[in-house]
Amino acid sequence: MGKKGKTAITPTRAEDYPEWYQEVVKASDMAERSPVRGCMVIKPWGYAIWENIVRELDDMFKATGVKNAYFPLFIPLSFLEKEAEHVEGFAKECAVVSHHRLEKDPEGGLKPAGTLNEPLIVRPTSETIIGDSFSKWIVSYRDLPLLINQWANVVRWEMRTRIFLRTSEFLWQEGHTAHATKEEAIERTQMMLQIYAQLSERFLAMPVIKGSKTPAERFPGAVDTLSIEAMMQDRKALQAGTSHFLGQNFAKASQIKFQSAAEIEEYAWTTSWGASTRLIGGLIMTHGDDDGIQLPPRIASSHVVLIPIIRKPDERSKVMEFTENLAKELRDRFYHHRRLRVEIDDRDIGGTRGWDWIKKGIPLRVEIGPRDIAENSVYVGRRDKPHNIKESINREHFVKKITSILDEIQSTLFEKALLFRNDHTISIDDKKIFYDFFTPQNQAKPEIHGGFALSHWCGSDDCESKLKDDLTVTIRCIPFDKEDKEGNCIYCGRPGSSRVIFAKAY
């Protein structure tokens, strides 16, 4: 709640969730729309979160033997066509490069010239171009496993876009591995999903459910797609990372072969796995409130802002000296193996500084005025508490305690998100209840529905697609953690295996 009982963000989540999201992104200064259709500009406060995600994931990948490399932005059309399901899946949203220069047109402007013999596709994902390299790099079983990751931009020409969640260009990592055996490739697929789950839960404070996709929801060309699914505050699901077991499909398409120890030529077994800037959208929708975003400390752009309070010019030097000394001392400290990130906001803009940082979601705000200095204390506000609850803390004590305060905020955010998800996840065995669960109770707020339904499914594409048509509900995943009890399909009533997660999704 803002001053006078007003919230900093209008509309509130309850009033209009989709609009609230756009406003939070704007108010937090994390990103904005660009003049290029569907593309975003990631501003420093948002990009810093991505840098932190990159750092954590990169360390986790490397600890499992993965190495980074870089492959071309462009994919020849003929490469994309090598795997039939794959090209089918991406053909509708490809940016196509057709020319390689500009020349003067009769009106004095410029027009494309130098037509390419073969059109190039701006990579929507890189299985086919990386597969070509793998086919050259891999000769014998000694070259396996090959564990490669790429940090890159990709383009999928989306028709309806939303900042971070679905943009025509986004930043991501895509891992690609090749193995001598099916078992090893499956193990790698699971291992990388586990890493995404760790990133989500331990760093983004975003609880996730791990599971397998149904055939209809798989990555085009994959044998199996694993995903992590999170619940947003409008109770919709967000797929926050996927890991694909590709079998030998792409190995056959790209001729990735190796000579086995028994000197037999075999196709390799491959995997691919990715996570993107979409995670930042998930972060906002998991932890944002009606005053803006809340950043989990372990991934926050910055941990603490120091706000010097200077009412008279002659107070300035003393207050600034205290502030800068404190900043220096804090920056020398570590929080989870990274240095503390500290801002000083000495802008001369009156009383709105605190609210700017609340909207930006910084975990801690520290006000420093002459009276605090006289008492050798600082006046601390936490983003996970109401804005008007601030605490005076002895300066040395604060320096000593700051990392445990940050850990406390991190846990609070996770626990709150977990509670929310559990509150809105129920087992449903009755078709009418299921339909009611996913039918908005208030026509003015079509986004409000039940949440995640755990129900049985017979395994048929048909039932899945009928529910999608009727309710815009999909099977998010067949969770790994489940009771192994059979039951009747929620749609057709035929016997089905253990419960799957149904939800509306981003």
Added chain:
Amino acid sequence: MGKKGKTAITPTRAEDYPEWYQEVVKASDMAERSPVRGCMVIKPWGYAIWENIVRELDDMFKATGVKNAYFPLFIPLSFLEKEAEHVEGFAKECAVVSHHRLEKDPEGGLKPAGTLNEPLIVRPTSETIIGDSFSKWIVSYRDLPLLINQWANVVRWEMRTRIFLRTSEFLWQEGHTAHATKEEAIERTQMMLQIYAQLSERFLAMPVIKGSKTPAERFPGAVDTLSIEAMMQDRKALQAGTSHFLGQNFAKASQIKFQSAAEIEEYAWTTSWGASTRLIGGLIMTHGDDDGIQLPPRIASSHVVLIPIIRKPDERSKVMEFTENLAKELRDRFYHHRRLRVEIDDRDIGGTRGWDWIKKGIPLRVEIGPRDIAENSVYVGRRDKPHNIKESINREHFVKKITSILDEIQSTLFEKALLFRNDHTISIDDKKIFYDFFTPQNQAKPEIHGGFALSHWCGSDDCESKLKDDLTVTIRCIPFDKEDKEGNCIYCGRPGSSRVIFAKAY
């Protein structure tokens, strides 16, 4: 020199320098050509160097207040047209996106569909698209300076490409800043050039000359372009980083205006500055020898490889235990604020392991066999010494000494490169000597010529362009460090200012 007096790389530098370069890139496993015209695949050993460059530059940028952000890959054609010289400079080498999907053609293949209303250009550089954001972000003098950097891929459709040195797609950073005053913008332009010089000299061990470009060699649209220039082993110059003072040209093109403290609306003063994967090409051509690349320790993909020597199966567990313990101990140590990077090569491929690592340029090779273990020693080869000179060093002593050995190698590489450059840089005042200096003495080796000539220049585009036509020689820069003595233009004999650097260049 390799075994039996042969070198590991064929041809040698003296035999065929351009071909030697291609072979070194291949033998070091750093990168390779891709199936996409002019694009490269950066393999893990090469990409690790880029990661190290990114880390060092990023830290240096941030220490000066720069923040990272990310802008769209695509630039609307109309944006590029906003600055006349700029679009002129890039029109001949633009990748143009014309369509946003693929559809089935009558023969069953796919063809581009969904024509875009306005073609999009894949960014060759981002002044115009970032300028658009700046025009919205900057309102008052309080928003200045705005100091932004982007790590990104860019595309310039080059006709003749060479891995790392000139590729259609490359990785780089581009910094863009806006300031309230001309003086401050010029200061920033110089500051960033200084950072590039530090990276080159202190990390890449590549001595550079700092200076200003002549008007003919400026970035399209810049008022002044500063550059660092290095000498390669074929005595040609490589431009290794540039920093541009853009005056108010791009501010006017993109309407980047601010209200001054005196409440007057003014155009901002902007700069841009970039360094790219081209630096890796410079590294190879500065330090490579006829056995492969030599990596300066402070930027090396890895510092040391441990090579266990196992001749009988029953020696294995003991040798591996010793090796892994040593690796662990080394990885716990720091070298210039980064952890030591350690490889273990236990491939069962006979005696070629050492040579593989020589070609890859790792600073230190450590052989570990049962006899070494019995003596508690390791058998160490340094890349900056001949391959057959190895030294037995007490294990504990080696662990203690390794960082000073690495520093010694770093200095040796820099000193050697500096000596080479100085040996091939001379002051020339006579036109005939100048022409001889740049005329190959041996027609079979057209690449061998004098090096850098320090000569006077009258300042006319005409003399500059005549020398370019006659000798393919350009003015690399007007160096900052110079004797301030006037003299006669090396081409026309008219009075000229202090000496400039003439050279053939990449």
